[in-house]
Amino acid sequence: MTLLLEVKDMTMQFGGLTAVSNFNLRLNKGEIVGLIGPNGAGKTTCFNVITGEYIPTKGQIVFYISENVNGQIVSKEIDITRSRPDQITKLGIARTFQNIRLFKNLSVLENVLIANHLNVKSNFLTAAFKFPAYQREEREMREKSLELLKELGLEKFKNEKSSSLPYGLQRRLEIARALATQPKLLLLDEPAAGMNPQESIELMNLINQIKEKFDLTIFMIEHHMPVIMGVCERILVLDYGITIAEGTPKEIQNNQKVIDAYLGVETIA
């Protein structure tokens, strides 16, 4: 098992409100880990801290990347606690948003193309004047994006305005867009929210499928218990910012603290 991401004793306060306290997380390569908890428990805040949206009040976030140094694979640790979101994305952490944040007025294809921009080597002049090197980059970007759209069953909508897609497909497009940044770690914030049972099952299959295909590690927030139980190997439970339980889906389902936390909010299926 190789470590990919480590969150050490992270606390995030907003003024007097402690949204997350002493959060610890170790993600290994190839895992799918779930994060659950009642509304306002601090789940999205955890994502925002990992992706650099917020700098934590306390604690450290370390990302491990393997580098090829003279033919040898060397693991290198990078402290991303204070890095900017775009730098973190470049390192290989991509995310989706709880409230879908597509580029609404742009086409489905453009949405995915933008996620390729971080790899563009041409400068703005050679790009504007369409130098051969840029044309090659643009062609590759398009090919990759179209392939990704095909993979996620969005190809026939490529020229549609992204906001015109039905809700479920918008969520899919957000995943496609995140994948286009070529992440090693994918953070999904309530990907099944607003989906019907049928769509949820399709989503589960999709998550398993992209995990294999793109060699991903996935950390996801989800409320739909069947989805979480169906894909996650390990689950963390947050309540009022405190990690109250951690374990396999089975263990979590029978954990008294978890049941209490959810009581009156939602019953675990």
Place this chain on the structure above:
Amino acid sequence: MKKKTITSLLIILAVIICLIIAQRTLDSFSLRILNLSGVYIIFAVSMNLINGFTGQLTLGHAGFIAVGAYTYSLLIMDSDLKQMNFFLKPLISPLDTLQLGFFPAMIIAGLLAALTGFLVGAPALRLRGDYLAIATLGFGEIIRIIFTNTQSITNGSLGLKGIPKPDNFFFIKMDNSLMWWIWVAAIITVVFHLLLIDSSYGRAFKAIREDEKAAQAMGVSLFKHKVMAMVISSFFAGIGGALLASLIGTIDPLMFRFTLTYNILLIVVIGGMGSTSGATISAIVVTVLMEALRFLDQGFLGLPELPGLRMVVFAILLLIVVLFYPKGIMGNEELTWSKLRRLFGKPFAAKEVNR
């Protein structure tokens, strides 16, 4: 060659033919309006890059134009002319004897404006929304006030007079070489912006406009791209400033008040925030209209002279546009053949080609 490239070249050719006809047939007053339109195309298209495409409401354009206009004027005037202008306080050396040709002077004007754009943008673009607008507005005014007070460089509020026009266009002597400089610069500005927006960088700009957080999460560096848009925008503003100085022949700090920025913003809003073709069309329409409505100020139909009536009528026209076309004439889309076809209906309705 692609179909798109061919049509673009045809359009440019058509513009050039129109210009040739115009310079033979138009009187000097109409030619002046034509040239002014060209300059305003440069102003509007460049302001649209940062305000329309990148979605950063900045109001410092007049400042960058001023930098371009002054740089150009100080580089193009000969030492005798400078001595005549700077009679209160002499111009500092080496500016007093330095003289360059039209093209290098214009390019340096653009580069200095771009540098100013960077110096203003780097701190200001950390702000958003209203704060950004106010900060850039302030910077624009600061530039103007500096120009008013550095008398030994800019001649202060006296301004500069007798700024010469170019007598050649790329070493070809001709009567209306300034018109060619202006319109070639305008065409290059439009084409460059269309090409830039059509590239990965253009998509990144639009992504920032659509949703900053999402753009950043996709790996787009906000700061880098915002500053880039600002620097490119101010470069072209500087080029436009140089051409304006050359066209008008006289500049002083009062020309570069906030009203100039406001007028350009007006053109951009009427054309459509985020449409280069919209800004182009709107620049021509507004400039021509501003001049055509001049008779209103001078009294007509027996009415007394009413300076400012022109602006009142203009404001009403603006209101009408905003009411009926809230997104401007073009919205955030470009003019295409298929759109023209739809506009003019059946006679042109060939089968839509799927691209």
